[in-house]
């Protein structure tokens with residue numbers, strides 16, 4: 001990779017053990033950032049950070065549940081101590097389950113809202129303390145195309161992602177005068193383990209993708225990471241409050 005847009009900068013990525021977060025940490029690190037990987041999965045986040053270090057990236061793992069205030073504040077403080085600053089946050093951790101209203105339990109609803117929505121708030125708030133001191137920073141939230149459309153029997157997930165997409169606009173407005181940009185990347189289907197909980201077969205996934213995605217394929221996590229890196233970089237220096245939908249055309253019809 002030739003561009004080194006994050007040389008001398010420090011980044012935090014949540015949900016970084018695997019999938020989109022891992023790809024984002026690798027991309028930001030590949031372009032010169034020192035990266036803190038935060039994830040609830042202790043074993044995998046440590047293994048991922050070690051693999052990034054093998055690739056020459058300065059990467060540290062922090063075990064963190066984004067839904068816990070104490071856990072987030074401790075991990076962000078530790079990363080900020082280590083790096084001395086935080087230039088980029090990719091607030092990405094999220095979970096999924098399916099269900100229409102009458103199939104939803106209160107416990108499942110509250111857990112998803114705690115991770116997908118409160119988790120973003122807690123992470124952004126903790127990082128903003130450092131970015132405000134610096135009067136600079138770029139924040140990218142992982143929203144979703146699912147925050148713009150209704151999908152059959154995904155009440156909680158779509159509602160949570162609508163909140164994340166809107167949070168990007170709200171945060172962008174509140175901190176625009178302080179040198180901090182906030183945007184959201186809003187993917188469609190991405191080829192990760194995220195949907196494992198739906199227990200779809202490969203054939204069912206292929207059929208679903210063919211039927212709904214005009215480009216006829218899922219995104220690779222690296223394609224999402226490229227958009228995250230753009231939004232986090234100075235190439236997007238006048239872009240704030242934007243929800244960048246990248247869905248292979250899913251929401252066009």
Ligand SMILES: NC(=O)c1ccc[n+]([C@@H]2O[C@H](COP(=O)([O-])OP(=O)(O)OC[C@H]3O[C@@H](n4cnc5c(N)ncnc54)[C@H](O)[C@@H]3O)[C@@H](O)[C@H]2O)c1
Pocket residue numbers: 014015016017018019020021038039040041064065066067092093094095115119142143144145186187188189190191192193194195
């Ligand atoms: N895969 C898709 O099709 C798709 C589409 C649109 C948006 N997204 C969003 O992308 C984000 C990442 O999803 P992915 O596809 O990489 O999924 P993934 O399941 O592969 O990775 C999610 C990561 O988040 C971590 N995580 C879960 N709960 C956590 C918590 N409480 N605290 C900290 N870490 C936690 C997991 O351990 C995992 O490493 C999610 O916010 C998801 O909503 C995914």
